[in-house]
Amino acid sequence: MLKEPAIFAQLIQSYARSGKLEKGRQLHAHLVTSYGTPSTFVANHLLNMYAKCGDLAHAVALFDQMPQRNLVSWTTMITGFSQNDRFPEAIQTFSSMCAAGIRPTQFAFSSAVQASAALGWLASGRQLHCVSLKLGLDAERFVGSNLADMYSKCFCLPDACRVFKGVSEKDEVSWAAMIDGYAKNGEFDEALMAFQEMLQEETVAADQHVFCSALSACAGLKSEELGRKLHACVVKFGFAVGNVIMSNALTDMYSKAGEMESATRVMGTSYDGWNVVSCSSLIDGHVEGEEIEKAVSIFVECKRRGINPNEFTFSSIIKACAGQAALEQGMQLHAQVIKSGFIMDPFVCSTLIDMYGKCGLLSSSTESFHEIQSPTYIAWNSIISVLAQHGCGREAIVAFHRMVSGHVEPNHATFVSLLMACSHSGLVEQGLRFFDSMKETFGLDPREEHHSCVIDMLGRAGRLREVEEFISRMPAEPNAFGWCSLLGACRTHGKKELGELAAEKLMKLQPENSGTHVLLSTIYASEGQWEEVKAVRRLMRDRRMKKLPGLSWVEVEKKTHVFGAEDWSHPKKDEIYKKLEQLWIRIREEGYVPFTGAVARRVEESEKERLLRHHSERIAVAFALIGSPAGKPIIVKKNMRICVDCHKAIKLIAKVEGREIIVRDNARFHHFKGGACSCRDYW
Structure with a gap:
């Protein structure tokens, strides 16, 4: 029989608190060697020590060898599995405990419900809710809080609200679960209303997690006014100074509200304020505001400071490349994604699909999609959008x-x-x-x-x-x-x-x-x-309204060249004009007949023909033909719909030049090759 079990229990507890796993294992071996099988009391402390130190293998082995298990034994195992992210085993152990006829405690319930929430297993969570109702534990604050959190994470807000209202004592945990649940489900107004209601309860004090959820709701609403009021509360409650989590939340809120100056000020210039979360928020804010150069400069500065980008950073900066159709930069980022190990992330993969699609490389877009083993709805939406x-x-x-x-x-x-x-x-x-x-x-x-x-x-x-x-x-x-x-x-x-x-x-x-x-x-x-x-x-x-000028641009030798209709401002204007005249002759020989109905001006037919062959997209194509290597596809972007006559002409230009020409207008892509277009003349 083990002597003085309380002393050994205290020693085991100290090892658990300090994380001294090896010391705990040595003591366990000594106890078995000297005294035989530990008592249930001591074994429970050993289970807790192994679980706290992350050694679930020894915990399971000890649990299986115990001649007697009590409520504490089962609860310790369930909590240990849940805290170590072994959620299915936590739920299975809870079921086994109930099958053994042992009434679970609120702590066992809370751990099992947390496991269901982490897995998104709504059916399991509902079963646990039913058991808690049967045992009268649903109104207990820890169980109720976790049930509310589980329903919100499984996108069942009505059920979450019903559970929340039934909790006997709303402490900070319950409110945090509800406010966070509303925010994550896109119910931003409801999240802020719950936050306001919580503040009105004098017995409950807001912590940093509640403030972060409320700021997330403000970010979702893009409300700078509400965000500033919350910022004032954060300062008043003393959470602003030296709090990285709060700084990240404030930076994200201001970035999503489009207040980039305030976001930058919150992040500051010191190394403490610069981290991957705050930088990702700032980059995303600049991208949403179409301030692409600023987004890129933040990304470069992150790398300079030794801050490694995460999946959200890459997603935002690749999105910037997609918006600008910056193919070369996008390809470089693709290489960095592979090197950083984020190539399998669904968000990053989806932005790569979108980037290649918007840059005109349909084949690269589909290749990126096919590399995903189990596409999420985000990836499917991206590839369907690109194909469209x-x-x-x-x-x-x-x-x-x-x-x-x-x-x-x-x-x-x-x-x-x-x-x-x-x-x-x-x-x-x-x-x-x-x-x-x-x-x-x-x-x-x-x-x-x-x-x-x-x-x-x-x-x-x-x-x-x-x-x-x-x-x-x-x-x-x-x-x-x-x-x-x-x-x-x-x-x-x-x-x-x-x-x-x-x-x-x-x-x-x-x-x-x-x-x-x-x-x-x-x-x-x-x-x-x-x-x-x-x-x-x-x-x-x-009404002092001006017609939006038609512009086309093309990237040659890593430099973007922009052209307008009748635009002869380019340094190579003579070469471009000569090429246009040559193309005009060659496509006429192929049967091209100008469609002058595309010119909405009351001028002579010859003047209409002259205006047509000097449209911005034709000038861009002519420049790319003389400035890019033979055989390389030409990608031209245009801010308006390509006109019917240019569509006819570029089909034949692609044929006589033996080049693939891709034109992205304001609605879609046209792939011209061999005298035909991918749209089959339907656009």
Whole structure:
């Protein structure tokens, strides 16, 4: 029989607190050698020591050898599994304890519920909730707090609220679970209301974790005003000085609110304020504000300070490259991602897919996707979006079916990309079926962006009567994108009256948008109604509206060159002009006939032809042909829709030059090769 068990228990406890695992193992061996099997009392302390030190193998072996196990033994094992992230075993041990007829304590319940929350196992969590109700433990504050947290992490906020209201004593843990649950589920207003209600309870004091959750809600709302008030509270409660977690939360809040000066000030210039979390927030804020150079400079400074980027840093900076179509820089970042070991991260992979897609390299985008072993909905959404941008409607549909068959649930963003893919490929009937399936099959209520996609899809196909019928059935009027799509369709298919209606609606929604007036004047010009054209242009002058200039840009030798129509400001203007004239002759020999209807000006036909061959995209293509290596694909970006005549011409330029030419306009990509375009002349 073991002598003086209390002394040995105290010694084991000290080893557990100090993490002296080897000392604990030696004592355990001494006890077995000298006294035989330890008593349940001492064995429980040994279990706790092994669990606290992370040695679950010895804990399990000891537990299995114990001739008698009591409530403390089971609770120690459940807590040990949960604290060491072995969540399935924690839940299994809890079930075994109940099967052995032992009534669990609140601590065992809390650990099991925490394990269910960590795994996202809602069914397991509900079963634990039922058991807690049966035993009358659901209102106990630790159990109730963890149940509320579990439901919020499993995206069941109504259940979380019901449990929270039933907790007898709301301490800080319960409030933190609710506020954090609301914030993480996108219920930002509710999170801040709960925070305010908590402050009104005099018995509860806010800690740094509650403040961080409240700041996260402010960040989600992009509310600088509320964020500043919270910042004042943080200072008042004494959490501001030297608190890295709070500094990160404040930097993130100001960055998401677009207050980059305040975010930078919070982060400071000292090394203490610079860490991977704060830097990632600052980079993301600059990216969202389209301050790409500043985002890149922060990234470079991080590297200089020895701060290694994490998956969020890489995602943000790659997103910046995607927005700027900065292919060379994006490829360098791809190499760094591989070197840093983040290539399998779903967020990083998704931004790489998007970056390559927006830079025009569809093959690299699909290769990045195929490297993912188990794509998440984020990766699926990215590849479907890229396929839509490149006009690969049938491929996008195949990807969608693969996504669903792989038991990955589509969301609203999935259907926006899918409908756009159908629209740009003329797959109208398939698109309409997908729209209907949103509610019928997937339980998703179509939003205004989905209705606008259908308007765009029907309009491109010239089914304008169906567009009118569809609009009449919509729960609300179309948004600006919907009316703009209809106006563009009316220009293409010559429907003046409907175009006038769309233009009227757009002018009310976006009175400063000069594009509406330009499209309307183009419709009048195609009808030969020059007086109406003059009236629209006079209206633009009276409102001091300027037509957005058409610009095209191309990267040659790591430098971006920007061109406008009739733009001869480039140092190589003579070479460019000569190349354009050569191309004009060669494509005429291939059967090119200028489509002068693309010029909405009342001038001679010869003047229209001259204006067409000096459009910005043709100048950019000509410059790239003389400035880039033979055989290398040419990628031109344009801020407007490519005109019909340039589309015809570039198909033939690609043929006579034997080059692949990729043009990204403001809606999609066109891949020109061998006298044909990937859009099959439907865009």
